[in-house]
Amino acid sequence: MAGIEVEEWPARIASTALRLVDHQANMQMELALGKAPDTLPLDTITVIHVGNALRMDWNEIVPESDATIIMGNPPFIGMSWMSKEQQADNRHVFAPISAAKGLRTGRLDYVACWYAKAAELVTLRPQSRVAFVSTNSITQGEQARTMVPLLAGMGCEVDFGHRTFKWTSEAPGAAAVHCVIVGFSSTQRPNKRHRLFSYPRITGQPIETVPDRLNFYLFDGADYVPVKLTKPLIEGMPNAHKGSQPTDGGHLLLDEAAMREAVQIPEVAPYVKRFVQARDMLQGSPLRWCLWLVDAQPQHLRHPFIRQRLDQVSESRLKSPTVSVQEYAAKPALFTQNRQPEGSYFALPEVSSENRRWIPGQFYDTDVIAGNKLIIFPNAEPWHAALLQSSMFMAWVETFAGRLESRYSLAPGLAYFPIPWPELDQRAQQQLADRFEQVADARAVYPDATLADLYDPAAMPSQLIDAHTALDRTVDKAFGAAALLRSNDERLALIFERNNTP
Numbered sequence: 001m002a003g004i005e006v007e008e009w010p011a012r013i014a015s016t017a018l019r020l021v022d023h024q025a026n027m028q029m030e031l032a033l034g035k036a037p038d039t040l041p042l043d044t045i046t047v048i049h050v051g052n053a054l055r056m057d058w059n060e061i062v063p064e065s066d067a068t069i070i071m072g073n074p075p076f077i078g079m080s081w082m083s084k085e086q087q088a089d090n091r092h093v094f095a096p097i098s099a100a101k102g103l104r105t106g107r108l109d110y111v112a113c114w115y116a117k118a119a120e121l122v123t124l125r126p127q128s129r130v131a132f133v134s135t136n137s138i139t140q141g142e143q144a145r146t147m148v149p150l151l152a153g154m155g156c157e158v159d160f161g162h163r164t165f166k167w168t169s170e171a172p173g174a175a176a177v178h179c180v181i182v183g184f185s186s187t188q189r190p191n192k193r194h195r196l197f198s199y200p201r202i203t204g205q206p207i208e209t210v211p212d213r214l215n216f217y218l219f220d221g222a223d224y225v226p227v228k229l230t231k232p233l234i235e236g237m238p239n240a241h242k243g244s245q246p247t248d249g250g251h252l253l254l255d256e257a258a259m260r261e262a263v264q265i266p267e268v269a270p271y272v273k274r275f276v277q278a279r280d281m282l283q284g285s286p287l288r289w290c291l292w293l294v295d296a297q298p299q300h301l302r303h304p305f306i307r308q309r310l311d312q313v314s315e316s317r318l319k320s321p322t323v324s325v326q327e328y329a330a331k332p333a334l335f336t337q338n339r340q341p342e343g344s345y346f347a348l349p350e351v352s353s354e355n356r357r358w359i360p361g362q363f364y365d366t367d368v369i370a371g372n373k374l375i376i377f378p379n380a381e382p383w384h385a386a387l388l389q390s391s392m393f394m395a396w397v398e399t400f401a402g403r404l405e406s407r408y409s410l411a412p413g414l415a416y417f418p419i420p421w422p423e424l425d426q427r428a429q430q431q432l433a434d435r436f437e438q439v440a441d442a443r444a445v446y447p448d449a450t451l452a453d454l455y456d457p458a459a460m461p462s463q464l465i466d467a468h469t470a471l472d473r474t475v476d477k478a479f480g481a482a483a484l485l486r487s488n489d490e491r492l493a494l495i496f497e498r499n500n501t502p
């Protein structure tokens with residue numbers, strides 16, 4: 001047996017713990033059989049190597065065997081929190097691995113380096129088995145998109161998995177972590193039996209199932225990875241993209257006082273429009289406006305109220321390191337990106353907290369200018385909005401969308417375009433539209449509450465939860481479920497089923 005730990009003290013604690021367990025096991029053996037093996041000298045029991053596991057040759061350290069068992073609880077450190085040394089470890093581990101070429105391994109959690117080292121050992125010792133505790137993000141979103149082809153390319157496949165459970169350390173102040181355990185081995189290893197442990201309550205006991213297949217997302221299914229798309233997979237669904245980007249140093253935007261002044265000036269008033277970013281949509285106040293000067297008359301642009309602001313926009317754009325922004329210094333009346341739709345649109349925040357059960361969105365008229373922190377769905381109809389406000393959408397987003405730290409990124413390439421929505425006839429569309437209206441009505445009961453208030457899990461009004469549940473029931477059925485599904489896991493299983501059924 002061998003272990004690796006970079007810190008001296010944890011290494012000693014691990015050695016001591018192993019000795020204690022060994023001793024306890026021997027006492028039990030003695031009770032049962034009347035005889036226990038001699039454990040002296042102590043040094044022969046175990047070796048915990050002190051050092052950086054990612055810079056060691058595991059084939060040298062781990063005693064020779066065809067069927068090595070590698071298990072561990074490697075450090076959980078997201079890409080953006082990794083130190084320079086840890087980033088260098090990542091490059092050191094992945095550089096020699098040919099299956100990693102072309103994959104975005106630099107964006108993986110630190111823990112992924114242990115997967116890669118273990119998979120390398122598996123290629124040398126094909127009867128070996130591996131299992132790592134990891135944060136559940138490794139089995140989701142962009143990380144899973146990299147891990148699936150990486151492990152497959154290294155000749156490995158998932159054997160067993162513990163789906164998300166909550167690990168609360170007893171250490172004072174320690175944060176609870178949402179963990180998974182992924183067990184894998186060589187595709188060559190015969191007689192595999194897949195075991196899947198699901199936690200209906202993430203703090204409770206798991207339920208074991210024995211699926212035919214098991215993918216890296218820890219679902220019964222083939223190793224499906226959604227392809228990033230640039231338009232909806234399903235015809236008839238609306239397009240989606242970011243809103244318009246001002247890059248204006250704040251000078252085209254108006255607070256309430258500036259707006260009040262502007263609407264008094266006849267030359268300026270027609271160009272004053274509401275401006276909404278994700279924060280404005282979710283938090284409500286203070287409201288913001290902007291000067292939307294796309295079709296402005298040149299003589300109006302010379303009005304001092306506008307003129308002064310345009311000079312400031314030019315000045316701030318010239319200071320930008322980005323050449324395309326500098327070029328827009330010559331067109332200060334325009335946002336650097338104008339993606340405002342001609343008709344009404346549905347909007348979702350580009351990034352949303354992972355704590356919300358549903359990510360709230362809202363319809364706006366073309367007169368309200370959508371900022372670049374919104375994802376907008378031009379010409380969306382209420383039944384489209386119903387789909388986007390469903391738990392089915394959330395199940396997809398939780399598993400496949402990218403993340404910014406732990407928050408969801410709704411960039412449509414992964415979070416929306418590849419969703420295999422079911423075909424819906426007019427009756428079903430109407431039913432969904434009605435459900436969406438019920439959600440809107442339930443929100444309207446509390447006109448002073450913002451979307452952030454209404455969708456805070458602790459504050460969400462019961463009528464709103466009920467309206468969403470009714471909406472979920474309709475969407476679940478549209479996806480082929482017999483009744484309301486109990487969890488987003490069940491919803492995802494249905495999505496996998498649809499994808500694996502030709």
Ligand SMILES: C[S@@+](CC[C@H](N)C(=O)[O-])C[C@H]1O[C@@H](n2cnc3c(N)ncnc32)[C@H](O)[C@@H]1O
Pocket residue numbers: 004005006007010051052053054072073074075076
């Ligand atoms: C999540 S803790 C697990 C601790 C212990 N093995 C357990 O299961 O409770 C991760 C451990 O990895 C150690 N560690 C961090 N970076 C390491 C590296 N590059 N090589 C070896 N160990 C490392 C940390 O010091 C820490 O003790």
